[in-house]
Amino acid sequence: MSALEIREVRKDFGSTRVLKDVSLAIDSGEFLILVGPSGCGKSTLMNAIAGLEPVTSGQILIAGKDVTWQTPAERDIAMVFQSYALYPSMTVRQNIAFGLEMRKVPKREREEAVERVADLLQISHLLDRKPSQLSGGQRQRVAMGRALAREPKIYLFDEPLSNLDAKLRVEMRTEIKKLHQRLGTTIVYVTHDQIEAMTLADSIAVMRDGHILQLGTPDEVYNDPVDMFVAGFMGSPSMNFLTATLEHEAVDYRLRVSTQGEEDVLLPWPQAHETPAMAEYVGRKVVLGLRPEHFSEEDERLGEHAEGTLFSARVTVVEPTGADILLRLPLGEKEVTARVGPKCRVAAGKRLALRIDMGRAVLFDPQTEQRLA
Template identity: 55%
Template sequence: MAQLQLKGIRKTYGNAVQETLKGIDINIESGEFLILVGPSGCGKSTLMNSIAGLETVTEGSILIDGRDVTHAEPKDRDIAMVFQSYALYPTMTVRENIAFGLKIRRMPKEEIDAEVARVAKLLQIEPLLDRKPSQLSGGQQQRVAMGRALARRPKLYLFDEPLSNLDAKLRVEMRTEIKRLHQRLGTTIVYVTHDQIEAMTLADRIAVIKDGELLQLGSPKEIYERPSCRYVASFIGSPAMSFIPLKVERDGGNLRASLRSADDDQMYVPLPEKLAAYEGKEIHLGIRPEHITQPLAHKAGQEATSSGKFRIEVTEPTGPDVMALIRINDTEVHCRLDPDHTVDPGEPAELMIDLSRAIYFEAGKEARIDV
C-alpha cells in the first residue's frame, strides 16, 4: 500500500495552446480506491499514464510515499497496471504470463511458483494455469491480467478501463470481484473509467474530470447528493438529473415557484428562503428521478413535498422500478415509480415531488447555488 500525491499536474503536447491536464491536485491515501471518471477525451487516461511514467508531465510533481517519482522510469515507480486490452502474451500459458514479471526481476523459481499459486488461488484461476489466452473467455483473461499485476506486489495498482471490453453481465460480475479483492488486500488503487455506474459502486472517492480539469473530488454519496456544478450533477446518475427552469416568487412571507404540466395544470412548490436573492429571477431546479414518485403516505404533509397531476409521456419498466417521462415547465423530466403503481402513457397521473434533496443552479451558469 502507498500514498500517492499529485501536485499541480499539467500536460501540454508539443506547441499546443490547449492543455490536456490543467493543474490536477489529488492526494490519495494508502489503501484508498480512487476512480477517475469523465467522458472520452477528458484527460483521465493521460493522467493515469503520467502516474505510471508512460507520459511525461509538463508541470507539477508525482509523489509515492513522499518520494518524488515525477521523472523516474516506469520500472522504478513500483506500480502495476492493468490495461483495457489485457496485454497478455499469446504464446505463453496463464502460468507463464503471471510469472513473467517475476522472472524479469530474477526471483528464485521456488518463490515464483509460490507467488503464482497464491495469485491463482486468490482469483480462482487455478484450473486455467496451463491454458493459453486464446483458450480463455474475456472474464478469464481479465483475471489473468489482474493476477499478473497482483503477483508483483507493487505499492500501487492502476486500472485503465479494465472492464470496457466485457459484456454487461460479466462487467457486473467483475466489478464485484475487483471490489472483493480490494476489501481483502487493502491495496491502493487508481482506476479509470467513463462508466459512472462503475465509479459509484467501486470507489472510496471519485474524481470527476472534464476537459483536463478536476471538477469535484469526493465520496460517491457526496458526488451524487451534493454535486459541485451542473455538469457533475448531469454526469453522475442514471437516468440523469433533470433541470427544470422556474421563476422564484414570493407569496406572502414564503418563497415558491410554479410547476406547469404539459396540460397547463399548475402546482406551486415551496423554495428555501436562501433563494431570496433570486426573487423575480429564473433559476434551474435539479431533481433526481427518485424524488418524483407516486404519492407516498409516509411523505404526505411534509413541508418539502407537493403533489400534482402530470401526463405520462413514456414508461420504461426496469423490473424493480418503472421509469416514466413527464413534462414540467416545457422540460422533459424522469421520475421513478413503483412497478405495482399502474400508469398509462398518454394519461395524467398523480405524482409527488420531494424537494428536500433538490439542488438549484443559476440560469445559464454551471455553479450550484448553496441553500
C-alpha cells in the same frame, strides 16, 4: 502520508493542454476512480501516474517520494490495461510470473506468488492454458493476476472491464470490490462508466476538459454535486433539469415552474436548505435539479400526511425495468424522468399524481451552471 499525491500537473500535446493544473491526494488503501466523458484527460492522467507519459509541469509523489521523472519500472506500480496485454505464446502461469521474473524474483517465490493469486482469482485450473483458450472474463482475471502477483505501492486499472459484456462486467466489478476489501490495496481506476464508479470507489474524481471538477465520496458527488455537469453525469437516468423562477413570500422561498396549457406548479423550498446566495436570485430564473427517484407515486391512503409536493401530469412513456418503472411526463417546459415502484399501473396517455421530494432537490445558476443550494 498520502499514498499518491498529484500537485498542479499539466500535460500539453503541442499547443493543446490536456491536463490543466490537476491536484489530488489519496491515502494508503483508498480506491480512487477517475471518471468523465471521452477526451476529458482521465487516461492521460493515469498514464502520467504510471510514468508512461511525461508531464509538462507539476509533481507526482508516491508514498512521499517524488517520482515525476522516474521510469515506470522505478515507480513500484502495477497496471491492468483495457486490452489485457497478455503474451499469446505464454501460458497463464508464465504470464502471471513474467513481471516477477523480470525483477529477478527467485523461482520458488515466483511459484508461490502465482499459486496465491491463482487461488485468489479462482483461475488455478487455467494455469497451463494459453490466452487464446480463455474467455474474455478469464483473460481479465489473468491480467489482474499478473498485477497482483507483485505487491507494489499502487495498482492502476485503465478501463479494465470495457471489453466485457454487460453481465460479465457486473460479475467482474463484484470481484474487484471483493479483492480490494480483502487486500486493502491502493487503487487508481479509470472508467467512463459512472455506475462502475459509484459501486467501486471510496472516492471519485469527476473530470472534464482536463480539470477535476469534484473530488469526493460517491454519496457526495451524487447527492451534493458542485455544478450541473457533475449532477448530470453521475446517475442513470441522469438528473432532470427544470427552468424555474425563484420567489420569496413572507419568510419562505418557493419555485414557480410554468407549464404550457396547465396551472403553474409551485414548489416550496425547504428552509433547512436555504443559502445566502439565494437572496440575489429572487425574481430570476434558476435551474432546479431533480433526480428520477425524487418523484414518488401518490398513495391516496397517505393523504395530507405524505411528504413532498403533489403535482399531476399525463404520462407520455412507460418503461418497465423489472426492479422499477421509469416514466416520462411533462413538467414545466420539458419532459422529466420519474422512477416509481414496479407496482405502478399507469399507462401511457393517462394522468398520474406524483409527489416531489424537495428535501433532496438542488439549485443551479443557469449561466455559470454552479450550485446555488
